Amino acid sequence: MHSFTSLFNRQDWDTIVADIYSKTSEDVETALHNNKRTLEDFKALISPAAAPYLEQMAQLSSALTKKRFGNTMQMFAPMYLSNECQNICTYCGFSVTNKIPRRTLTDVEILKEANFLKNKGYNHILLVTGEANKTVGVDYINKAIKLLNKEFANITIEVQPLDQNDYELLSKNGLYAVLVYQETYHKEEYKKHHPKGKKSNFYYRLETPDRLGKAGVHKIGLGALFGLEDWRADSFYTALHLQYLQKTYWQTKYSISFPRLRPHSGGLEPKVIMEDADLAQLICAYRLLDEDVELSISTRESEKFRNNIINFGITSMSAESKTNPGGYVVEPESLEQFEISDDRSTETITAMLKEKDFEVVWKDWETFSLAPNKHN
């Protein structure tokens, strides 16, 4: 079956790294002057040679974002449903090797957490679980979506990769988007970080966006986890993946997230440090490559960084996030996936956004294809 794998297998990691690091200021200037930018331009814009051009990149990025998205910021909140997981992921607090009590929310608990977020104003929600087929498989997720599709206008999930027919089922019940980060596109490093569990299958994960596209899920969120490998090469692969998907599944929307490794229980030190300036440069490079892709920033990032980066091209953000199941009201002390950095309240964040002349957007979706009972 047609998938990203064939294009992926024609790439060579080392050649890409060499290519990116050999870009010159001339390449960067050419990229900046081009009206339509290619993946070669993207390589120049994420290269060390582009670092001195960051202000110029930021201004271009900001203008392009304003034109396409206006003066708006979409708000969403994550809601962790379970920290049960059968995978070993060296960098993750939920890794099966981390011997800490696990928790999966019941229906009643899910509704309690939902109620808290609704009262805060959230209408777009991101449901997160670990990967534990018996307890939080597709049935559990389907039930959670059905439970919440009357409460929230927009439901996104970040759970284990599923099969196409699973995604079709979830879509029918109101699923809007799926976030699935490849973590790293470096196949051998990927194996090192995911030695056990279903997640150790590199290609099953790599082809997940293809299955999502075929299932007709409205939006697919891509990303790499920064800290595992060279962020520039991983970002190039992500951009390649994005462009492949856009051409293949043209009815689907796309978003990019920028998770940097954060401290967590039983944690791994990042192999590669991505500085704030690097992340700022990357965000601009994505916007200069693609005027339409949504760019999202989470509470992994610091207050200072978030206050400023929103002017660079970010289109959606979360606030006051908890990364543990029941973290908002049900069981604040359960095992969290990672420590967040920006712990300001939703009210503080929205006030900051208004101060900076952003319209805070709580709702930007309506599932018109859903069974009519939703709209009673």
Next chain:
Amino acid sequence: MNNSLKIGDKTFTSRLFTGTGKFSSSTVMKDAIVASESELVTVALKRVDIANEDDDILSHLNHSRIHLLPNTSGVRTAKEAVFAAQLSREALETNWVKLEIHPDQKYLLPDPIETLKAAEELVKQGFVVMPYIHADPVLCKRLEDVGVQCVMPLGAPIGSNKGLKTVDFLEIIIAQSNVPVIVDAGIGAPSHAAYAMELGADAVLVNTAIAVSKNPIAMANAFRLAVEAGRLAYTAKLAPTKHTAEASSPLTSFLNA
């Protein structure tokens, strides 16, 4: 000459239609719309909480002169569009709908096949249908045949501010149409709006160019004036343009000798 515009059961004095997206706040949005003197304002159904009377956008549009034009942005098929229109008729108490079906997520270009299907069904159900379409003259005639009350061909992709890239086809559409032609999408500057009106468009719809301007209220005013100027120029009949000066008639002057 009667300069008002009639669509469905409504008569408009202003030929500038506006939108509600991309503004930095609902207050700025409202002030800009008031300055534009627009009487028809489109609002994305997916953006508003129609069950909530205090919805921020809707409450700011509660103005006697402003008619709401709900749009179906976000739907991918005719079926979803019809469902969205029904929902909006019930909740917002209007049978007007801006039919937008753009499954293409990158350029938001409209799907002509689904749009025609949905238009036919919605007309049957008693809606005033304003379809957003590519500048395709044949599609305009087909839509007219199924009973839409106007057509809304694009000048350029939504939000691109590129102006009337489709001008040659807009001219054909305007020449052939029996229903009002409203140029929608792509108008990035008052001069583009004036140009569309000079060509004989019945109205224009402008959103991004106003909302994203550094001064949306002044820009709304500028668009208002441009649309009025363009309309006035159209009704006054533009003098023909010439590419060269015509000093004499070297070939035919012998006839008058």
